[in-house]
Amino acid sequence: MFLPAEDGGYGLIGLSRHMPALFADIPWGSERVMEETRAKLRESGLSWSEPAMIWDVDRPADVERIIESGVLPEWRGPPLSFPAEPRTRSEARGIESIVCERPLSDSLPSASPPGPPRRE
Numbered sequence: 001m002f003l004p005a006e007d008g009g010y011g012l013i014g015l016s017r018h019m020p021a022l023f024a025d026i027p028w029g030s031e032r033v034m035e036e037t038r039a040k041l042r043e044s045g046l047s048w049s050e051p052a053m054i055w056d057v058d059r060p061a062d063v064e065r066i067i068e069s070g071v072l073p074e075w076r077g078p079p080l081s082f083p084a085e086p087r088t089r090s091e092a093r094g095i096e097s098i099v100c101e102r103p104l105s106d107s108l109p110s111a112s113p114p115g116p117p118r119r120e
Contacts, residue, residue: 002034003054009033011056 003012008031015022022044026036041048057066066072 001049001051002037003052004034004050005054005056007031007056007058008035009056009058010037011054 001012001014002010005011010033022037022040026033026040055062055065057063
């Protein structure tokens with residue numbers, strides 16, 4: 001299952017198994033991400049659903065859009081002023097630190113494989 005995003009990417013992926021090849025050679029950050037993923041799904045003979053189109057937050061204009069939408073509680077951060085697009089990972093992390101109370105990566109699960117915990 002995929003929820004494609006308005007910008008050509010996707011905001012949610014639900015797979016029944018681990019499929020890293022599905023995401024190899026995808027032009028990340030482009031408007032062709034979902035289109036290329038659909039082609040790989042067809043080539044693999046897989047079926048999928050796209051129950052809704054969403055918009056995601058990955059550029060400064062998207063932050064302004066979500067604030068204006070009223071989805072977030074009242075904005076308590078500094079005034080928004082970003083470069084047109086982050087030019088480096090460092091700039092992107094700087095934007096993340098302004099927009100989020102804590103970095104998003106802090107709330108993500110670790111990338112450890114499923115199974116019993118490893119003992120050292």
